[in-house]
């Protein structure tokens with residue numbers, strides 16, 4: 001595990017030394033990059049002594065000294081498995097968000113394909129400023145992992161949010177991110193997102209309030225974990241996720257056709273779209289005029305998720321969503337059974353700060369055997385947690401086998417080897433053994 005720790009200029013820079021130590025305890029080889037401001041708080045020598053490597057402090061530092069200049073950021077960018085910036089100041093977050101590359105650390109960020117973790121630390125007003133929050137949002141949407149700052153007494157004397165997270169928490173996030181970094185390589189993930197629209201006339205439609213944020217977050221998360229992603233999107237006002245194959249549709253029927261056409265390529269289908277359940281029987285060719293009371297005749301659309309399940313091939317995983325405003329679990333479980341998906345992500349769309357159009361969400365990942373509660377968190381983080389649960393479906397579940405056994409001497413040699421393949425073996429009385437086979 002090769003980690004580049006970026007240190008930018010804040011009081012919390014001294015805590016980066018603890019982060020380096022925590023990572024080394026996990027067996028990581030660590031390089032440190034410091035901004036100019038960081039060196040006002042801590043000497044590079046501290047990190048050089050801890051890591052046994054030269055600390056990189058400038059794009060140009062060695063220009064006069066030999067050949068290590070100009071392209072060192074490229075070598076570092078390729079070396080790192082992960083880049084962790086702690087503390088991350090408002091300035092470095094802004095540079096990352098806008099692609100400004102005017103020092104080693106910001107240049108390294110553009111040059112590397114390694115995942116990025118940032119642990120912001122700053123004054124509470126700077127942290128809460130709309131500009132900083134907008135930059136953090138941009139980074140989050142891009143798949144950067146934000147280790148949120150804590151609340152407490154700040155170096156400036158104020159009390160509030162802005163304290164850098166503890167080094168152990170940053171190290172734990174880093175390990176989780178690395179564990180996920182390519183765990184979807186080889187998967188082809190088909191994601192649907194947004195709310196479909198059913199035309200009434202040339203200017204009006206029946207739609208819903210889905211923003212598409214959850215589906216887009218899932219596409220981004222799957223992409224950054226190494227999957228090929230096909231996104232079938234109903235109209236939304238979001239930027240297309242990077243490096244995903246985009247298929248734009250408007251109506252439920254267009255979405256159905258786009259999904260069915262592409263589903264043979266997919267190993268995993270995630271149906272996060274809010275699909276219209278009804279469409280008008282007739283679409284007026286001209287704009288409808290106001291002529292007093294009006295009754296619309298609607299007809300049901302096809303249930304795409306149910307059709308995807310009917311057409312699935314062996315090994316394909318299918319996950320649906322259930323947007324509920326009441327009896328969440330009961331309705332979610334009924335949908336899981338009715339639609340035959342491997343899992344349903346049940347979310348409450350009536351609550352504060354969750355569901356439709358919100359930036360955060362909470363959900364229950366429901367399968368026939370389990371219900372995993374995923375508490376309220378940013379949608380991008382929730383996307384990773386949902387993908388973790390989906391991947392767990394691919395792992396075989398332990399099988400419990402009970403064997404009758406003749407009393408015999410303790411196994412040796414090959415028997416012992418066989419036993420080592422069994423995760424657990426419990427003697428039950430003298431003649432029965434229970435083997436839990438992973």
Ligand code: CTP
Nearest residue numbers: 271273275276301302303304305320321322323
């Ligand atoms: N879905 C679908 N095609 C439809 C309607 C829904 O594929 N015509 C999918 C959604 O993408 C979602 C799941 O079915 O993954 C559940 O959607 P939801 O709107 O919660 O449920 P419905 O099946 O529409 O049931 P109801 O509206 O009665 O709750």
